[in-house]
Amino acid sequence: MKSFTYSILVAFLTLPVLLFAQDWEIDPMPIRLKAKIISIGDGMPVPYAHIINNRTHGGTTSNSGGFFTIDMLNVDSLVISAMGFTKLSFNVPSGYNPDSILIISLKPMNFAIREVTVEGKKNRVNMDGIPSGKPVDIDPELRGDAFNEKPPVIAALFNPLSYWQYYLSKKERRKRAVREAMAIEKNWEMHSQNYNKEIVMMLTGMDNIQADDFMVWFNALNVLPYTSTEYEVRASIRKYFELYKREGRLKK
Template sequence: MVADQDTKTGLPFVSIINKRTMTGTLSSESGRFYIEAVPGDTLEFSMLSYTSRLFTVPSMSSTHDIYLQKRLFDLQGVNVKGKNYHNDSLAMREEYGRYFNYKKPGAVDVLKTLPANPITALTYLVPSKARKRKEEFKEQLVYWEKEKYIDYRYSPEVVEKMTKLQSPELDSFMLKYRPTYQFLNSASEYDLLLFIKQSFEEYKKSKAEK
């Protein structure tokens, strides 16, 4: 498990990279993860706002908890504002750029590579575990980015202002009526507020019927 150094709670969406194979994965919501490695491999654990950590896989098979330390920032003279999704997204794409930009080799890649390096070209035609892991990791990163976008627009502050609900009821409402990425990606602010209003009307109606 990978966890916060101070709270000892699991950290979700931590990037774990095997430096030898350059394959990676993300930790689950509880901080648990699985990655293929052999003794001597170096694993890199990184997450925004935390100091990256390297871990060498020991010779004997065992489980290890990895703790990450939060990075401290000097906020003196700085106006602290709410999270900016666009900045977070750009930072994540910069950090994991090689995975976001990864494209599965196609027929064009084979034809381009064939004259100069036929062996490499042929490997493009054979299923590869490493390529599959990169594709899966990219899918995880894209999923995480979409979830952060939903959190950015469908925030507790906005929903609370529209519904006057307070936690924990607010949390339950937001989870039950959480909008999809597809909807939010094309919805205006008016569309979102109308969605929350209509969802709240439905919520009150279903609550009264119980």
């Protein structure tokens, strides 16, 4: 009986010691945790994840490369969350080396999205009864508040400001010069369809270099207006090619 009572007494006295030893199996000590957060899916860094200490409710955020540093106790637990990933509760391993970088992996979240059909409705505008504008033969950047053509003398009586603006305004003179250049360029563009090196070579049988020399000579004569028709162009090329050969200009 005494032996049984003694055993109970010893067990009662040693129980708090055992419980205390279990609670403090890992001695609490401050550490500076250095870690990198990556995705389990592809191993890529997880930037701007939130790391919260459950004990202090303080925390930090991972940088663009997934790295973070936090001061804590080695017995603290962390909650790590990031957009598109499952939240993770994390405890520092008992054998963690403060000089190393711990790798923490987050699991990506999968979202199931149902098929969506998008339909749009656009109100129709009733254009009946709306007058259309009068067409203008001037490019938008050249349209002004004066005249599209030379104003008659009588315009000086009814609108003298616009009349004199046409003759005295530098802006209007510049517009007319640009319009004239554009008209010439347009005519030459049409003219080049009838007069070009390929046509000269086809009509005369000259090679590439010979055709270049002939066209330099022919253009210097200025005998072919850019308003010439296709027939006039071909006739002029044949006529002046014969003259070109008679003068001994054709190089072989």
